[in-house]
Amino acid sequence: MKELIYNRTRRIVRFIVYILLPLAGGGWVGVSCSDFLYDESDQVMYADDHQLASDADTLWAMAGIMNKMQAIADRTILLGEVRGDLVDLTAQASSHLRQIALFNVSDTNKYNRPRDYYAIINNCNYFLANSDTALRNNRGEYIFRKEYAAVKAFRAWTYLQLALNYGRVPFITEPILSMDDSEKQYDLYDIGQVCNYFISDIAPYADIEMPAYNTIRNTDSRLFYFPIRLLMGDLYLWSGQYREAAQSYYQYLATRNGQNSAYPISTSSVRFSRTDTHWTNTTDSWMTSSFQDEKYTSNGELITMIPGDSIPAEGNYSELRDLFNTNENNEYKESITPSQSIIDLSAAQRYCHYTTGGEFVYPPASGLEANKRGDLRLQAVYSSSDNMNIVVNGKRIKNYATISKYATRNVHLYRRSMVYLRLAEALNRAGYPRMAFQILKRGLNNNVIEQQVVPFYPPKDAAFLRSFRFPNTLYVLETTSQQSNENTMGLHAHGCGFAANDTTYVMPDDATIADSLTRQQYQIEQVEDLIMDEEALEFAFEGHRFYDLMRVALRRNDPSYLARRVYQRRGTAQEGTMHSLIQADLTDTRNWYLPLK
Numbered sequence: 067m068k069e070l071i072y073n074r075t076r077r078i079v080r081f082i083v084y085i086l087l088p089l090a091g092g093g094w095v096g097v098s099c100s101d102f103l104y105d106e107s108d109q110v111m112y113a114d115d116h117q118l119a120s121d122a123d124t125l126w127a128m129a130g131i132m133n134k135m136q137a138i139a140d141r142t143i144l145l146g147e148v149r150g151d152l153v154d155l156t157a158q159a160s161s162h163l164r165q166i167a168l169f170n171v172s173d174t175n176k177y178n179r180p181r182d183y184y185a186i187i188n189n190c191n192y193f194l195a196n197s198d199t200a201l202r203n204n205r206g207e208y209i210f211r212k213e214y215a216a217v218k219a220f221r222a223w224t225y226l227q228l229a230l231n232y233g234r235v236p237f238i239t240e241p242i243l244s245m246d247d248s249e250k251q252y253d254l255y256d257i258g259q260v261c262n263y264f265i266s267d268i269a270p271y272a273d274i275e276m277p278a279y280n281t282i283r284n285t286d287s288r289l290f291y292f293p294i295r296l297l298m299g300d301l302y303l304w305s306g307q308y309r310e311a312a313q314s315y316y317q318y319l320a321t322r323n324g325q326n327s328a329y330p331i332s333t334s335s336v337r338f339s340r341t342d343t344h345w346t347n348t349t350d351s352w353m354t355s356s357f358q359d360e361k362y363t364s365n366g367e368l369i370t371m372i373p374g375d376s377i378p379a380e381g382n383y384s385e386l387r388d389l390f391n392t393n394e395n396n397e398y399k400e401s402i403t404p405s406q407s408i409i410d411l412s413a414a415q416r417y418c419h420y421t422t423g424g425e426f427v428y429p430p431a432s433g434l435e436a437n438k439r440g441d442l443r444l445q446a447v448y449s450s451s452d453n454m455n456i457v458v459n460g461k462r463i464k465n466y467a468t469i470s471k472y473a474t475r476n477v478h479l480y481r482r483s484m485v486y487l488r489l490a491e492a493l494n495r496a497g498y499p500r501m502a503f504q505i506l507k508r509g510l511n512n513n514v515i516e517q518q519v520v521p522f523y524p525p526k527d528a529a530f531l532r533s534f535r536f537p538n539t540l541y542v543l544e545t546t547s548q549q550s551n552e553n554t555m556g557l558h559a560h561g562c563g564f565a566a567n568d569t570t571y572v573m574p575d576d577a578t579i580a581d582s583l584t585r586q587q588y589q590i591e592q593v594e595d596l597i598m599d600e601e602a603l604e605f606a607f608e609g610h611r612f613y614d615l616m617r618v619a620l621r622r623n624d625p626s627y628l629a630r631r632v633y634q635r636r637g638t639a640q641e642g643t644m645h646s647l648i649q650a651d652l653t654d655t656r657n658w659y660l661p662l663k
Contacts, residue, residue: 124213127193128277131220132290132373134186136382138227139372139477141177143386143609145231145660150611151631152408152602159401163389169650173663180235180662183228190221192241215271219292222264226300229257230613233659237263261305268294272317285476286362289371293318296369296485303492304617309530311492315485316534323364328540330553331486331509332365335560336442338429340422345429345438352560353446356481357471365553369480376475384477390469390607394459400467404448406637408606411599415440415561418568420546426567441603443561447471471607483604486557491597495621497586498523499593501531503573506600508566509554510534511541557600594618616658625653 147153148166155167165171171178194217197210228235237255242248255263272294279287295318302311322329334355339347356367374384392398417440419427429439437445450467457463471478486505494502501519504510508518512535520531536554544555546564558565565571574592579585601614612632619628629652633645650657 124197124209125279127189127197128213128216131186131189131193131217133382134182134189135220135224135372136374137182137185138224139374139382140384140386141179142227142372142479143477144177144389146609146612147607148402149632150615151635152405152606152611153402154405154635156399156401156403158396158399159389163401168648169652169657171660173661178660178663180228180232183224184236184238186224187221187238188242190217190224191239192243193217194221195241212275212277215268215274215294216277216291218268218271219294219297222268222297222301223292225255225260225264226257226304229255229260230616231660232662233257233656235260235662258305261301265298265301265305268298272298285360285373288362289360289368290373292370292480293322295321296480299485299488299492303488306495306621308492308496312489312496313533315489315492319485319489320535327364328537328553329482330365330541331482331555331557332367333544333548333552333555333559334367335555336446337563338417338419338442340420345434348438348442348446350446352443353470356483357447357478358473360474360476367481367483368478369482369485371479372477374475374477384475386472386477387475390472392463392465392467398463398465402469402607403450403467404444404469404606405635406640407631407635408444408602410637411602412441412444412561413439415603416568416570417442417561418563418565418571420564420567424546426564426569428570441561443603444606446561447607469607478608483557483560484610487597487601487604490557491594494590494593494597497590498527498531499586499589500573501534502597503593505556506558506565506596507556507568507571507573509541509543509556511536511538511543511554513538514543557604561603591622620655625655628658629653 144163145166148155148163149169155163159167162175162177165175166177194214197214199208199210199214201209203209225235225237234254234256236252237260238252240247274294276288276291276293295314299311299314299318302308302314319329321327332355334352336348336350336352338345339349359366360368360371362368375382377383387393388395389401392400413436417429419429421427437448447470448468449470450465452465455462455464490502490505493499493505498519500522501510501515504514504518508514515531515534515536520528523531541554542549542552544552544559544564544566546567556565558568558571562568562571574589574596576585576588579588598614598618602611605611605614612628615628615631619625630641632652633641633648636644652658
């Protein structure tokens, strides 16, 4: 077995020598222009004396790394979503997607290409090994420091994706530039080892600003990078260091817009119209601001994306729009559709409505349109019809389906709501489920922490809880009067109305449990279930679901947590059918990972 692993690892490593960008003189060669980034040669030059020594080197090097990022953009979404429980496949779906959905991925599957991840890693390794962080330009400014930190983050994020998808992976932190390098035996790292290594690796660069190359094709280049504090939060979260994860997420929120600033969740939501008495008309400020706005602003939702080409022939054109939506490219036949699981979960939520008469009421249990039941986020992003019967470009179209989260050519990875929900996840597991729950119900400011959180914990915890400062003047809670300065709400209110006033959406508890530690553990698991439901409602189709389920299942040491939900993709009544289709035993964690070809 050891020899088999070594030989497989060596094959991966030997391929890497062919995918490092070549250097000649002072700049990158073999480069042709594309929309955002640059394509480059797949050859390698074996040389020891090519250093990155100018502003031009910096630009070309970063462009090369970002180009390699484009190659894994789509699969980052697809591997995280198609294996989960929130989407299903149509008859149009390719065999490659079907293999992923059924956990039967072959070595030839086009989404199973670990070498693409190592292309990024080797380019990062080369940059880090050859850039001089002390070098200054003629204005006395450091040339490589911002880029050096950004490349550290690119490498850490890429290794995290590798470990999540392949389990144990060859770990290489030096550039492979020769066949001798490729013949070496490299250690295999699991998710814990990857996280612990990169926490230490990127922590010294947390306060360094991101590079800024101004606007490229009407897109702010600051959206191309991974904020280090945010990435550290993820690494801590996956490695089970929950207090540190919570602090990292909070530090990102507290400094994203500079010192003594704020990054509130906003009050964007999908709601029934205040005057609507028939539960048919909705207003939506959530969908547009969350998925179609790609500007970098102090209150922007989008944090990080991988930019894509606009021309399919370029090679890094994202196919996600063609997979999630009907259009001319796919002859109006989508491949991916919402699952029965997300439809059922959405319908199971309770919506709290505030009327013009000043009352809080709940929609009736029956009689509503199917897509207006429960949480309204699903109907805001998904629409379909099998009775269009219209003519488009001379062709009669009967089927129409759209998931508006995929409306641009760019692939979104991080957004603000994710930071808040992962902060809730970390706080909950750190032993503070009441604070985590407030992120869901009403949002956080100092008053909420003092009144709804601190009194329920021992005095020794007060200092830690108060270290999460959300000043009342900067984080203004939503009220029914909806004043213009209100900017903070509970995440559940994105689709379930006035959640802060919902008397049925309350902190889980069981006063009959006499032992305090047992009672707290009960609260933690119940709140964690609410967080996982909220992540499904908020992030459905965005590529996070399988990893979210994996993280909780590993944390609880209960693989069936993931298995049950995936088998219930088509609803609880079809669990057996789904199990027979998937065949793989998902209670065995080894079946969660792709084969490392």
